């Protein structure tokens with residue numbers, strides 16, 4: 001039987017979401033750095049943008065018995081999966097809550113710690129989410145977020161821009177610049193957090209590489225097809241197929257020259273304290 005095209009991934013289909021944990025290898029690039037930096041004395045915490053439970057479940061286990069970690073996300077099916085894992089693994093301290101970070105159903109000053117792994121680039125209104133984080137954090141509470149930052153996949157975006165230039169797609173090149181610039185920067189996040197009374201006290205920056213044999217391997221991988229390719233197609237506009245094919249050929253050529261296709265993933269963890 002042919003397997004379904006992962007581009008048809010349905011975020012409301014439990015069977016599809018049950019396969020989503022494989023994404024944790026990607027999530028772990030940033031999540032490990034985040035878990036290295038979180039204080040472990042918190043008793044009440046929140047994982048904002050918890051998805052299928054990462055890193056909230058892990059955090060609940062590391063904080064130990066008696067600690068509570070609320071996993072917040074508006075993605076209902078992923079939360080059902082997080083809930084099933086909490087039951088199966090026996091992690092009573094992890095409690096999934098269906099909500100938007102911009103409007104948290106939590107009382108003011110009730111938390112000691114807020115974490116968020118790879119969340120901020122996905123929030124429609126990060127300013128509103130951080131205002132809410134400040135409201136629910138007790139004075140002296142800690143916010144620790146990890147994110148990939150501008151510079152992410154820069155090798156691919158350089159090749160993509162060259163492909164668009166050669167194809168004479170001036171408008172698409174403008175859309176590509178906007179797409180690349182939408183990712184966070186440490187300076188921008190520091191300023192945004194300060195606006196909401198969250199003073200950054202610690203920044204950790206690391207760069208990891210995401211390695212593939214060539215462009216075909218990259219573009220065929222399920223996480224790229226589900227998580228990245230739809231936005232790249234939007235950058236190109238209709239019809240996207242020939243440009244994506246030219247991108248694959250250009251990435252293949254780069255990989256032939258270099259022996260592999262190596263994409264940079266610059267990551268940052270910011271730790272901030274509530275005033």
Ligand SMILES: C[S@@+](CC[C@H](N)C(=O)[O-])C[C@H]1O[C@@H](n2cnc3c(N)ncnc32)[C@H](O)[C@@H]1O
Pocket residue numbers: 023024027031048049050051052054055072073074075078099100101102116117118119122123124125129
């Ligand atoms: C890249 S995923 C990261 C998921 C998980 N933290 C991980 O590391 O695997 C981003 C998550 O943010 C969630 N998200 C998007 N908008 C949100 C919002 N307004 N409030 C809370 N979570 C949101 C998405 O549903 C998704 O689960």
